[in-house]
Amino acid sequence: MDNTNSSGTTTLQLVLAWGFVGIPLVWGVFQTLLNALKLFQ
Amino acid sequence: MQTASRDAGGWFSRSRTVAGPGYSRWMVPPAALCVHLCIGQAYAFSVFNLPMTRLIGITESAPDDWKLTELGWIFSLAIFFLGVSSALFGRWVEEGGPRKAMFTAACCWAGGFLISAFGVAIHNLWVIYLGYGVIGGIALGIGYISPVSTLIKWFPDRPGMATGMAIMGFGGGAFIASPLSVWLMNRFKTDTHVGVMETFAVLGIVYFVFMVVGSVLVRVPAPGWKPEGYVEPTQATRLITRNDVYVYDALKTPQFWLIWWVLCLNVTAGIGVLGQASAMSQEMFPGQITPVAAAGLVGLMSLFNMGGRFAWASTSDYIGRRNTYFVFMVLGFVLYCLVPYTGSVGSVTGFVLCFLIIISMYGGGFSTVPAYLRDMFGTRYVGAIHGLLLTAWSAAGIFGPVLVNYIREYNVTHGVPNAQAYNTTMYIMAGLLVIGFICNFLVKAVDARFHMKPESEPALDIAASAAKA
Numbered sequence: 001m002d003n004t005n006s007s008g009t010t011t012l013q014l015v016l017a018w019g020f021v022g023i024p025l026v027w028g029v030f031q032t033l034l035n036a037l038k039l040f041q
Numbered sequence: 042m043q044t045a046s047r048d049a050g051g052w053f054s055r056s057r058t059v060a061g062p063g064y065s066r067w068m069v070p071p072a073a074l075c076v077h078l079c080i081g082q083a084y085a086f087s088v089f090n091l092p093m094t095r096l097i098g099i100t101e102s103a104p105d106d107w108k109l110t111e112l113g114w115i116f117s118l119a120i121f122f123l124g125v126s127s128a129l130f131g132r133w134v135e136e137g138g139p140r141k142a143m144f145t146a147a148c149c150w151a152g153g154f155l156i157s158a159f160g161v162a163i164h165n166l167w168v169i170y171l172g173y174g175v176i177g178g179i180a181l182g183i184g185y186i187s188p189v190s191t192l193i194k195w196f197p198d199r200p201g202m203a204t205g206m207a208i209m210g211f212g213g214g215a216f217i218a219s220p221l222s223v224w225l226m227n228r229f230k231t232d233t234h235v236g237v238m239e240t241f242a243v244l245g246i247v248y249f250v251f252m253v254v255g256s257v258l259v260r261v262p263a264p265g266w267k268p269e270g271y272v273e274p275t276q277a278t279r280l281i282t283r284n285d286v287y288v289y290d291a292l293k294t295p296q297f298w299l300i301w302w303v304l305c306l307n308v309t310a311g312i313g314v315l316g317q318a319s320a321m322s323q324e325m326f327p328g329q330i331t332p333v334a335a336a337g338l339v340g341l342m343s344l345f346n347m348g349g350r351f352a353w354a355s356t357s358d359y360i361g362r363r364n365t366y367f368v369f370m371v372l373g374f375v376l377y378c379l380v381p382y383t384g385s386v387g388s389v390t391g392f393v394l395c396f397l398i399i400i401s402m403y404g405g406g407f408s409t410v411p412a413y414l415r416d417m418f419g420t421r422y423v424g425a426i427h428g429l430l431l432t433a434w435s436a437a438g439i440f441g442p443v444l445v446n447y448i449r450e451y452n453v454t455h456g457v458p459n460a461q462a463y464n465t466t467m468y469i470m471a472g473l474l475v476i477g478f479i480c481n482f483l484v485k486a487v488d489a490r491f492h493m494k495p496e497s498e499p500a501l502d503i504a505a506s507a508a509k510a
Contacts, residue, residue: 008063017071017258021078021210028216029347032340039337039393 055138060260066195066268068258073188073207075255076143079248080150080184081214083123084343086116086173088222092235096164099235107166115174117438122178124435127186131428132288134183135421139191139259146184147252153177154245161238182428184252185211189411190424194262197420198271200412201362205354208408212347218244280363280484284492285419291426296417296487299480304410305433305440306477307369310377310470311403312441317449317463318342318396324459325384325392338393345397346404353405354412362413363484369402370478377471381464407434417487444469 051057060066090112097103134142156172188207196203225243229236267273274283291297314321319335330338357365376395383391410430415423445466452462 008061009065009068014065014067017068020254021071021074024217025074025078025210025213028213028218028220029344031220032216032344036337036340036344039334039341 053138053141053144055136055141055261058138058140058259058261059263060266061263064260066262069188069192069195069260070203070206072143072255072258072260073192074210075258076146076184076188076252077207077210078214078217079251080146080181081211082218082244082248083116083119083177083181084212084215085218085222086119088219089237089240092226092237093161095235096161096237099233105164111166115169118170118174119178119181120438121435122175123181123185124432126179126182127428127431128182129428130179130183131186131425132422134187134428135190135288135424138261139187140256142183142187143252143256143259146180146187147249147256149176149180150184150252151245151249153180154241154248158238158241158245161241182431185431186424186428188255188259189427191259191261193411193415193423194420196268197273198268199355199358200415201357201365201409202351202355204411205351205408208354208404208411209347209350211407212343212350212404215343216347279486280361281416282419282487282492284487284489285421286417286426286487286491287493288422288425288429290491290493291418291422292429294418294487294491296484297426297430299484300410300413300417301430301433302480303366303477303484304406304430305437306473306480307366307373307406308403308434308437309441309444310373310473310477311400311406312437313445313466313470314396315342315346315400315403315441317442317445321463322392322396325463326387326389327460329387329389338396341393342396342400345401349401349404350408353402354408357409357412362409362416363481365405365409366413366481367478369406370474370481373399373402373474374471374478377467377474380467381461384460384464417484419493421493 090109093112094102094106094109097106130142153172153176156176157169160166160168160172189204192203192207193200222240222244225240226236229239274281286294319332319339322330322335322338323332353365353369360368376399380392380395383389383395411423411427414426414430418426445463448466448469449462452465453459
């Protein structure tokens with residue numbers, strides 16, 4: 001019995017996976033950056 | 042027989058996560074980030090502190106409301122159980138595979154939030170200690186080590202960069218959790234309600250979905266898999282082994298304890314200033330750094346904490362793990378000694394630069410250490426050994442703040458002006474890094490008697506067994 005997952009990875013899958021984690025992370029970094037700018041005001 | 046028992050976990054079993062041909066290893070970092078971005082919320086738990094002191098009084102604390110000191114124990118318990126669970130369950134995580142571990146972490150993390158929501162609803166702090174502190178803390182431990190160990194196996198050519206990506210996510214989780222939690226509390230609050238219970242419930246559900254996606258995406262490489270074009274060194278270099286060390290044998294080596302102290306001292310030095318940066322900057326530069334600017338500094342430091350995790354760990358792939366820690370110790374020593382000088386000459390820019398670099402090395406210490414362990418003890422049990430090493434984090438979590446707070450208090454009560462009250466602390470932190478330098482210097486290759494022999498290896502090679510079946 002072959003227990004391996006035989007399907008290959010498509011570019012779309014990669015984009016979706018990275019977008020799934022990347023978009024919230026970029027949003028969070030942007031919010032923090034806005035807060036950090038107060039140091040220079 | 043072995044295969045049958047290993048497949049007993051069904052979809053969660055390690056054998057069902059073995060990647061087939063064509064699977065891109067670049068799918069694994071997002072899977073790891075799904076977990077680390079969620080459990081990284083722990084760094085942002087403090088946003089709930091003030092609202093939780095007004096659950097009854099709503100606009101201000103009522104006599105029966107919880108005190109900040111009581112609430113502080115929730116985070117402390119969670120970090121304590123992070124260390125305990127990563128040490129206790131490390132071997133289970135390694136042998137059971139990442140999907141089972143990540144799903145378990147998802148259940149514990151979401152369960153911790155839902156139990157805490159119930160604790161808020163019945164206003165019982167012990168229920169929250171159990172929910173977020175104990176069960177959530179277990180999720181932190183299991184969720185922290187499992188993706189890291191998987192990434193190391195997928196990126197033998199760049200293990201530092203790989204672990205840096207995941208552990209960067211742990212640092213970045215707070216960036217998402219903090220504004221999201223505030224937004225949710227504002228959505229749910231009414232004139233008679235602060236909205237913490239509903240926020241806990243929503244976060245629990247959202248985090249569960251996110252982490253389950255990670256457990257669905259994750260795969261382990263097939264036995265013998267290597268990245269395209271990667272040629273494994275035929276001979277081990279002096280500080281990068283090609284052998285594996287069994288998890289409990291690693292504890293018998295001086296290398297484990299030397300690295301334990303290197304991490305502990307590096308984290309102690311960083312955590313001490315991380316928690317006090319706001320107060321310290323305002324007291325050292327009265328009139329120059331306002332409370333609003335200090336909040337900005339804390340935000341900037343958290344960005345450098347996150348960026349340092351990726352940048353330093355990636356750098357370690359080129360300059361070596363031991364050399365990276367040498368940089369942390371030497372550069373850290375110089376910067377800690379410079380901080381009092383920047384205060385005496387009133388250089389805000391110099392002070393901010395020192396703190397930003399220090400905090401980037403604090404983050405870098407966390408993300409470089411899994412690859413350091415992999416170099417010393419091999420990939421087989423690196424997750425479990427990493428779990429044991431994280432007890433150094435728990436210890437540093439006590440040493441760092443205690444050192445900063447008590448020495449400052451001692452100085453102030455002995456007539457030292459507020460602006461100079463932190464100077465002694467900075468020099469002590471620099472001294473700790475000298476000890477760290479010596480520990481790192483003493484790290485040599487692990488003695489061959491600790492290496493696993495093929496005939497003594499526990500039956501672990503699931504994929505190999507599965508392939509035979």
